[in-house]
Amino acid sequence: MKHLLTTIVAVSVLLPALASANPATLNHPGRLLASNCFQCHGTDGYGMEHLAGERASEISGELMEMQFEPARQDIMAVHAQAYTAEEINLIADYFSKQPK
Numbered sequence: 001m002k003h004l005l006t007t008i009v010a011v012s013v014l015l016p017a018l019a020s021a022n023p024a025t026l027n028h029p030g031r032l033l034a035s036n037c038f039q040c041h042g043t044d045g046y047g048m049e050h051l052a053g054e055r056a057s058e059i060s061g062e063l064m065e066m067q068f069e070p071a072r073q074d075i076m077a078v079h080a081q082a083y084t085a086e087e088i089n090l091i092a093d094y095f096s097k098q099p100k
């Protein structure tokens with residue numbers, strides 16, 4: 001009985017989470033890095049300054065621009081300055097693969 005209850009609780013908690021994740025990008029190597037952006041830009045980029053479905057070159061271009069603006073010390077620029085070019089490309093590719 002205890003196992004049955006545990007299973008029911010586990011399934012009811014996990015299923016909605018799985019259903020809302022985009023299965024096509026679940027194993028994308030940029031997903032974990034991109035999750036650092038979710039708190040402000042929304043899960044998978046569906047929020048403020050909508051990133052989901054944007055062209056990867058546009059997202060990475062903007063982040064790299066921010067890296068070379070040392071005078072900019074706002075939250076977004078400081079965030080961008082913490083990533084390598086390779087990491088930025090992975091993050092940008094991840095968001096570009098989300099349906100618009």
Ligand code: HEC
Binds near residue numbers: 033037058076091
């Ligand atoms: C603490 C909140 C916060 C986090 C975390 C954050 N951002 Fe932002 N981001 C903002 C805000 C606020 C703006 C709009 C103001 C600006 O451009 O600085 C913005 C703007 C942007 C823009 C420019 C959008 C446009 O059309 O001008 C891009 C691209 C972007 N963020 C990507 C990212 C990515 C990728 C990450 C994760 C690596 C990230 N952001 C993490 C707050 C955040």
